[in-house]
Amino acid sequence: MSPILEVKNLFKNYGGTEVLKDINVSIDEGDFLVLVGPSGCGKSTLLNCIAGLEPITRGDMFIDGQNMTNVSPKDRDIAMVFQSYALYPTMSVAKNITFGMKVRGVDQATQDAKLKQVAGQLQIEPLLHRKPGQLSGGQRQRVAMGRALVRDPKLFLFDEPLSNLDAKLRVEMRTEIKALHQNLGASMVYVTHDQIEAMTLATKIVVMKGGIIQQIGSPTEIYNRPANLFVADFMGSPAMNLIPATARKNGKGSKIEIARESGDPIFLIDTKNKDLPENVIIGVRPEDIADAALGRAGKTQEADCLIDIVEPAGADTFAVMQLGGKPVTARLHAETKAAAGTAQRLAFDLGKVSYFEPETGLRLN
Amino acid sequence: MTDMSYSPSRGQSPALKLVLRSILYILLGLFALFYLMPLFVMITTSLKSLDEIRTGDLVSLPREVTFDAWRTAWSGACTGIQCEGVKPFFLNSLLIAVPAVMISTLIGALNGYVVAQWRFKGSNIFFALMLFGCFIPFQVVLLPMARVLGLMGVAGTIPGLIFVHVIYGLGFTTLFFRNYYVSIPSELTKAAKVDGAGFFRIFWSIFLPLSLPIIVVAVIWQFTQIWNDFLFGVSFSQAGTQPVTVALNNIVNSTTGVKEYNVDMAAAIIAALPTLFVYVVAGKYFIRGLTAGSVKG
Ligand SMILES: Nc1ncnc2c1ncn2[C@@H]1O[C@H](COP(=O)(O)OP(=O)(O)O)[C@@H](O)[C@H]1O
Numbered sequence: 001m002s003p004i005l006e007v008k009n010l011f012k013n014y015g016g017t018e019v020l021k022d023i024n025v026s027i028d029e030g031d032f033l034v035l036v037g038p039s040g041c042g043k044s045t046l047l048n049c050i051a052g053l054e055p056i057t058r059g060d061m062f063i064d065g066q067n068m069t070n071v072s073p074k075d076r077d078i079a080m081v082f083q084s085y086a087l088y089p090t091m092s093v094a095k096n097i098t099f100g101m102k103v104r105g106v107d108q109a110t111q112d113a114k115l116k117q118v119a120g121q122l123q124i125e126p127l128l129h130r131k132p133g134q135l136s137g138g139q140r141q142r143v144a145m146g147r148a149l150v151r152d153p154k155l156f157l158f159d160e161p162l163s164n165l166d167a168k169l170r171v172e173m174r175t176e177i178k179a180l181h182q183n184l185g186a187s188m189v190y191v192t193h194d195q196i197e198a199m200t201l202a203t204k205i206v207v208m209k210g211g212i213i214q215q216i217g218s219p220t221e222i223y224n225r226p227a228n229l230f231v232a233d234f235m236g237s238p239a240m241n242l243i244p245a246t247a248r249k250n251g252k253g254s255k256i257e258i259a260r261e262s263g264d265p266i267f268l269i270d271t272k273n274k275d276l277p278e279n280v281i282i283g284v285r286p287e288d289i290a291d292a293a294l295g296r297a298g299k300t301q302e303a304d305c306l307i308d309i310v311e312p313a314g315a316d317t318f319a320v321m322q323l324g325g326k327p328v329t330a331r332l333h334a335e336t337k338a339a340a341g342t343a344q345r346l347a348f349d350l351g352k353v354s355y356f357e358p359e360t361g362l363r364l365n
Numbered sequence: 366m367t368d369m370s371y372s373p374s375r376g377q378s379p380a381l382k383l384v385l386r387s388i389l390y391i392l393l394g395l396f397a398l399f400y401l402m403p404l405f406v407m408i409t410t411s412l413k414s415l416d417e418i419r420t421g422d423l424v425s426l427p428r429e430v431t432f433d434a435w436r437t438a439w440s441g442a443c444t445g446i447q448c449e450g451v452k453p454f455f456l457n458s459l460l461i462a463v464p465a466v467m468i469s470t471l472i473g474a475l476n477g478y479v480v481a482q483w484r485f486k487g488s489n490i491f492f493a494l495m496l497f498g499c500f501i502p503f504q505v506v507l508l509p510m511a512r513v514l515g516l517m518g519v520a521g522t523i524p525g526l527i528f529v530h531v532i533y534g535l536g537f538t539t540l541f542f543r544n545y546y547v548s549i550p551s552e553l554t555k556a557a558k559v560d561g562a563g564f565f566r567i568f569w570s571i572f573l574p575l576s577l578p579i580i581v582v583a584v585i586w587q588f589t590q591i592w593n594d595f596l597f598g599v600s601f602s603q604a605g606t607q608p609v610t611v612a613l614n615n616i617v618n619s620t621t622g623v624k625e626y627n628v629d630m631a632a633a634i635i636a637a638l639p640t641l642f643v644y645v646v647a648g649k650y651f652i653r654g655l656t657a658g659s660v661k662g
């Protein structure tokens with residue numbers, strides 16, 4: 001089976017500036033691909049190129065095996081939800097949803113049936129006769145989704161569809177979109193700058209920066225094995241701790257030394273990774289630094305650390321300290337006794353540790 | 366929109382407020398009087414008989430109201446050798462203004478739509494040149510235009526005059542519509558493209574229905590310009606195709622017989638009525654259209 005979407009060596013220039021550089025992505029039917037990256041990295045541009053709304057400078061684009069590089073948007077069998085929703089202001093909700101079918105000459109009976117089905121699915125029946133101006137943000141968002149859903153396309157494209165909603169609604173809609181994807185089994189490409197959205201929704205994540213793909217992988221791969229410092233820092237909240245350290249050969253593994261301004265360095269033994277260069281940046285997720293007293297499964301190594309700040313966050317408590325000249329966050333159990341200004345015994349778990357080359361930022365292990 | 370009224374006298378004593386208010390209204394009243402005076406004189410004069418004009422006072426009310434002057438102005442006054450009043454010329458003006466307004470508004474809307482939403486290579490230069498067209502003085506285009514009309518075989522005809530006014534008005538109407546459409550998010554066009562709509566479908570189904578305020582602006586502007594035009598009218602017309610402004614000039618300047626001020630005034634008011642009418646009917650939208658900002662979905 002050919003992939004539902006395949007982008008090959010795509011380049012996109014606006015005038016003299018290269019906005020997308022050598023993009024290669026492909027997804028299979030039923031995949032939920034999330035393009036994530038900071039604002040201005042070219043996510044929307046890539047999505048517009050996939051939709052055919054922006055011509056591409058070089059490269060090829062296949063949808064369901066067919067070369068779509070020079071095909072107009074209406075013939076690509078796609079539907080798109082825009083960041084601003086882009087509802088037609090003078091048309092009622094019902095007309096907004098059926099406009100695409102009307103343009104394509106679908107008969108009235110089918111239009112009515114589809115409208116009814118989608119309105120039921122999204123629970124917007126009472127709104128059908130309203131104009132977009134009379135809807136709340138969340139309702140507009142639903143209508144925009146409805147306009148895409150009636151089309152039943154090969155590929156759904158979403159450009160930051162939740163970014164204009166308030167936090168609570170955003171989480172609700174996120175769940176709904178996930179459910180929708182699971183129920184429809186549809187193929188989706190979803191753009192967001194919010195890494196939590198990316199992690200929760202995606203079956204496959206593309207992390208972008210400056211028009212270049214940094215890493216492609218499943219959410220777990222991206223989270224556990226970030227390809228470089230950018231991905232490590234961007235994905236995950238709080239971000240991965242990236243601590244400058246010195247590595248020395250130690251039997252089959254390495255001995256890692258992390259300097260501290262106050263007091264002795266911390267020594268950690270990594271039994272799995274050898275042949276590390278002397279200067280490395282060690283990446284440890286906050287949840288891999290735990291409260292030694294409260295116990296934790298797995299092999300850990302303990303050290304006393306002076307806690308600078310304690311931030312209770314309900315289920316967890318975050319503790320911030322200085323290691324290797326960087327603030328380091330630990331995700332502690334809510335019942336921790338850690339207090340600002342006091343030393344706390346912490347357990348470091350190197351099971352999922354990442355190492356990066358300080359100069360290039362590339363992953364070493 | 367919330368209440369935007371702003372009171373400069375907030376926090377002042379009621380007495381002072383009243384005084385300031387009174388001064389304001391007195392000033393406004395004086396200005397209104399100043400501007401209304403000529404109109405008042407025109408109307409009263411047009412309702413007087415010639416005798417009364419000769420003997421009476423310029424600003425006094427007519428002793429005896431008569432519509433004779435209006436009748437003469439409409440269908441009997443002499444514009445040179447011909448004495449049919451302004452009626453045929455009024456009709457000419459309508460025949461010129463109505464199609465010219467409609468065509469220039471429609472093309473301007475299409476132009477604005479293209480320049481704002483369908484950028485092409487050089488569309489900015491295209492728009493800049495259109496804008497430049499707004500600032501070309503009438504006199505400059507007279508001779509080349511006469512030549513073009515001759516080549517097209519429409520010199521001295523009403524279609525010729527329509528053509529001239531459409532060309533001259535396009536710069537303005539394009540500007541109006543472009544500025545209006547530029548504030549409409551381009552995602553709207555994109556959404557419609559994905560929905561399968563083409564260039565004209567998007568214009569017709571999405572942009573035109575949004576455009577009422579700016580259409581009103583363009584229509585008022587164009588109608589006023591074209592109706593009040595004298596120079597093109599006098600340059601590119603012949604005996605049977607002159608617009609009302611030219612006829613009015615001929616009536617007022619015709620040298621035969623006594624000067625009939627009442628007929629002149631009536632003819633002038635008749636010539637001005639349509640633009641007044643357009644303002645009264647659509648003026649409310651005019652202000653709204655000029656200040657209309659972004660279109661919220
Ligand atoms: N029409 C355009 N002309 C020129 N540059 C553009 C245009 N659209 C986007 N860009 C540039 O391309 C880059 C990527 O933009 P975009 O894809 O919108 O980023 P994102 O969606 O990731 O925030 C930005 O630097 C932006 O300034």
Ligand SMILES: [Mg+2]
Nearest residue numbers: 043044045160
């Ligand atoms: Mg974007």
